[in-house]
Amino acid sequence: MADGLNVGCKPREELHKLVTALRARLQLDLELNRAIPASYLKKGEGVKKVCLPERGQNRTEPAVGPGQSLPDVRATLGDCQRCPLCKTRTNLVFGEGNIQAGVVFVGEAPGADEDMQGRPFVGKAGQLLTRIIVAMGLQRQDVYICNILKCRPPGNRNPKPEEIAACEPFLIRQLQAIGPKVICALGTFAAHALLKTDVPISLLRGRFHSYQGIPLMPTYHPAYLLRNPGAKKQVWEDVQQVMKAL
Ligand code: URA
Secondary structure (H helix, E strand, O other), X not given: OOOXXXXXXXXXXXXXXXXXXXXXXXXXXXXXXXXXXXXXXXXXXOOOOOOOOOOOOOOOOOOOOOOOOHHHHHHHHOOOOOOOHHHHOOOOOOOEEOXXXXXXXXXXXXXXXXXXXOOOOOOHHHHHHHHHHHHOXXXXXXXXXXXXXXXXXXXXXXXXXXXXXXXXXXXXXXXXXXXXXXXXXXXXXXXXXXXXXXXXXXXXXXXXXXXXXXEEEXXXXXXXXXXXXXXXXXXXXXXXXXXXXX
16 A cells, blocks of 8 residues: 555566656755765765865755755655646645644645645644644643645545555655654555554554654554544553653
């Protein structure tokens, strides 16, 4: 499903996904003026630093390095045209909240309300997320909220692997910029994309996993809770663990 590299895929599809993911990753590395990782190079080639012109020297993207700030990541994303979702979106939804948040909530993708307002989790599911955050003793402005995809999939369909591959590098940079103590992945797509697994959310939730050394708690998506209120108890157990870790 959300995992772009399913073993059961046909070889052509698999190759297409790999190339899309690799192209997005290399593109971002170039944009962020990062060294090309040694693993991308042929043996003996050595690590070369890719240098783009500095700010004001004819460059179209802002000059940002490995420790880029959230505004730098936003500036690099720009008026993103990296995948076809740009054609159907009203607003790109980057994310919002405390740039030094202890906890980052990562959802799936903007819905209709978020697409209209350019803000994450502002519809019915978002209102429930806000109530969960308040129940944790926090305010929305204390935490950071973002999504795997920055643009709404038409009709709220599931994100496609190639859309996740194109957008994910920006989420990675957001998480690096914030450096939270804990990440809370909301729902299947967020958990699968961040943990690179296909294990059902029902089995992932309830315990911490590691995302780049940061404790990550997968839990049910608030939209799922709206349809299955009985699962609120489990989400409450999950966020209590997040509170303890904070
Ligand atoms: N669902 C999500 O996953 N993200 C939003 O921003 C809104 C609804």
